[in-house]
Amino acid sequence: MRRVGQTVETARELKHVVVREHVRKLVQGAAPGTPAPSERELVSQFGVARMTVRQALDALVVEGLLERMPGRGTFVARPRRQQTQVASFSEAVARRGQVAETVTLLARVEQAGPGVARALEVEAGSAIVHWRRLRRAGGEAICVQDVYLAPDVLPGVLESVMPESLYEALCLRGLRPTWSEDSIQADLASDEERELLDFAAGELAPVLRVSRRAVHGERVVEVSRSAYRSDRFTLYLQLGPSS
Amino acid sequence: MRRVGQTVETARELKHVVVREHVRKLVQGAAPGTPAPSERELVSQFGVARMTVRQALDALVVEGLLERMPGRGTFVARPRRQQTQVASFSEAVARRGQVAETVTLLARVEQAGPGVARALEVEAGSAIVHWRRLRRAGGEAICVQDVYLAPDVLPGVLESVMPESLYEALCLRGLRPTWSEDSIQADLASDEERELLDFAAGELAPVLRVSRRAVHGERVVEVSRSAYRSDRFTLYLQLGPSS
DNA sequence: CAGTGGTCTAGACCACAGT
DNA sequence: CTGTGGTCTAGACCACTGG
Numbered sequence: 001m002r003r004v005g006q007t008v009e010t011a012r013e014l015k016h017v018v019v020r021e022h023v024r025k026l027v028q029g030a031a032p033g034t035p036a037p038s039e040r041e042l043v044s045q046f047g048v049a050r051m052t053v054r055q056a057l058d059a060l061v062v063e064g065l066l067e068r069m070p071g072r073g074t075f076v077a078r079p080r081r082q083q084t085q086v087a088s089f090s091e092a093v094a095r096r097g098q099v100a101e102t103v104t105l106l107a108r109v110e111q112a113g114p115g116v117a118r119a120l121e122v123e124a125g126s127a128i129v130h131w132r133r134l135r136r137a138g139g140e141a142i143c144v145q146d147v148y149l150a151p152d153v154l155p156g157v158l159e160s161v162m163p164e165s166l167y168e169a170l171c172l173r174g175l176r177p178t179w180s181e182d183s184i185q186a187d188l189a190s191d192e193e194r195e196l197l198d199f200a201a202g203e204l205a206p207v208l209r210v211s212r213r214a215v216h217g218e219r220v221v222e223v224s225r226s227a228y229r230s231d232r233f234t235l236y237l238q239l240g241p242s243s
Numbered sequence: 244m245r246r247v248g249q250t251v252e253t254a255r256e257l258k259h260v261v262v263r264e265h266v267r268k269l270v271q272g273a274a275p276g277t278p279a280p281s282e283r284e285l286v287s288q289f290g291v292a293r294m295t296v297r298q299a300l301d302a303l304v305v306e307g308l309l310e311r312m313p314g315r316g317t318f319v320a321r322p323r324r325q326q327t328q329v330a331s332f333s334e335a336v337a338r339r340g341q342v343a344e345t346v347t348l349l350a351r352v353e354q355a356g357p358g359v360a361r362a363l364e365v366e367a368g369s370a371i372v373h374w375r376r377l378r379r380a381g382g383e384a385i386c387v388q389d390v391y392l393a394p395d396v397l398p399g400v401l402e403s404v405m406p407e408s409l410y411e412a413l414c415l416r417g418l419r420p421t422w423s424e425d426s427i428q429a430d431l432a433s434d435e436e437r438e439l440l441d442f443a444a445g446e447l448a449p450v451l452r453v454s455r456r457a458v459h460g461e462r463v464v465e466v467s468r469s470a471y472r473s474d475r476f477t478l479y480l481q482l483g484p485s486s
Numbered sequence: 487c488a489g490t491g492g493t494c495t496a497g498a499c500c501a502c503a504g505t
Numbered sequence: 506c507t508g509t510g511g512t513c514t515a516g517a518c519c520a521c522t523g524g
Contacts, residue, residue: 051294058301084482086482178483178484180480180482181479181480182480182482183477183478183480184427184478184479185451185473185474185478186430186449186450186471187449188447204431206430206431208428208451209429228429230428230429230430234426234428235426236425236427237423237424237425237427237480238423239329239423239425240328240329240421241421241422
């Protein structure tokens with residue numbers, strides 16, 4: 001995983017890296033259960049020591065690409081169940097086979113209120129970007145979202161066309177969120193939300209409120225509050241082991 | 244991670260395991276940044292080869308307990324941010340510093356309906372356990388939960404006192420969920436839920452509906468539907484990187 | 487039985503950090 | 506400079522699997 005001792009050039013390939021990438025290519029796209037070359041086979045093929053081959057294969061095992069079966073051999077692992085990861089609205093909608101649409105309702109510089117300031121880790125009252133969007137999918141209104149950004153996260157956003165996907169824009173700046181903290185509650189839509197989300201008059205209007213704080217490394221890159229029409233959007237989670 | 248070649252006994256300790264556990268004890272509770280013994284130090288201390296020591300330390304690095312710094316040494320890693328893991332109501336409440344209370348409203352054998360049967364991966368109409376509970380914390384009603392279990396998951400539960408914590412009971416059977424799939428929606432409480440959750444007459448009653456399917460290995464151990472009073476219970480999530 | 491992965495040894499040279 | 510971790514070798518014996 002850690003590439004050390006590599007110089008400015010493409011770096012003369014370390015042997016265990018050569019073997020690892022060779023095996024990775026062999027294995028990519030292969031059906032789970034397909035046998036990988038045996039360790040001794042790779043030893044003679046590459047003319048390296050067995051420990052070197054093991055180091056290469058160990059990395060692929062940790063990655064979850066291979067599985068060792070003592071006494072049997074090394075095989076392509078069946079893909080492990082995935083934990084839910086930080087995803088943007090656009091990505092969540094895409095996973096449902098639809099395309100996200102965005103209508104910018106508001107995009108301007110404001111003074112940070114105390115709650116937002118704390119979440120963004122900036123001084124209360126300092127200038128931040130407030131971006132309010134109505135998000136649609138399949139022609140239906142799904143969600144009203146207020147995003148708050150530190151001004152240096154996407155400098156000059158307000159001067160150009162607002163991007164369709166916030167996460168795509170962050171990605172281009174190398175600031176794709178690596179972690180997020182979300183809190184989720186049920187509530188009833190406000191009058192403004194009722195209208196934006198196309199609730200009929202008198203219709204009961206439960207919404208899912210999601211507050212997100214997303215960070216890249218040590219930097220808070222997004223603070224947002226969203227209200228989802230939950231009859232049009234269900235939140236799915238896959239969670240991993242607790243041990 | 245994988246313990247192979249160990250016989251019925253406590254198994255004669257493998258050297259790399261001895262070293263690993265020795266270092267683990269040294270390191271446990273130490274502040275992040277604390278240096279671990281150097282590899283050569285451990286070599287002379289245990290009279291083993293350096294590769295053996297490296298194997299031991301590698302395991303702790305993968306666990307996230309140690310961090311290597313080339314040219315500097317090996318150090319206690321600062322705890323990595325944790326992804327949210329599959330947790331029980333009791334655990335979630337305990338994390339908030341309260342104690343979960345449980346009132347069993349219903350516990351009996353029923354015939355599986357089509358939806359529950361599919362989720363539990365049993366034949367429709369076959370016998371399953373249906374367990375309905377009111378869950379409280381700090382004296383307040385938090386959640387109404389319907390749990391459906393395959394009969395062989397907790398054999399004889401209905402004949403004894405119902406456990407306080409389902410996950411604890413599953414744990415004792417070696418069936419603690421390793422994965423869960425949850426879907427989350429906002430809704431309004433039904434009349435029965437309104438009463439159980441102490442909503443006042445005429446009070447607006449938004450609830451968070453969580454459907455969970457929890458598995459241990461290949462076995463579905465829990466299917467449940469819960470309705471949370473979201474003014475008394477907020478769902479928190481920490482999600483990891485998407486790359 | 488032969489072949490597999492799991493463990494282990496006793497050395498070696500390298501790049502890098504700190505002094 | 507010394508000490509660290511990163512890489513690598515050329516063997517070895519073991520327990521296990523399958524035929």
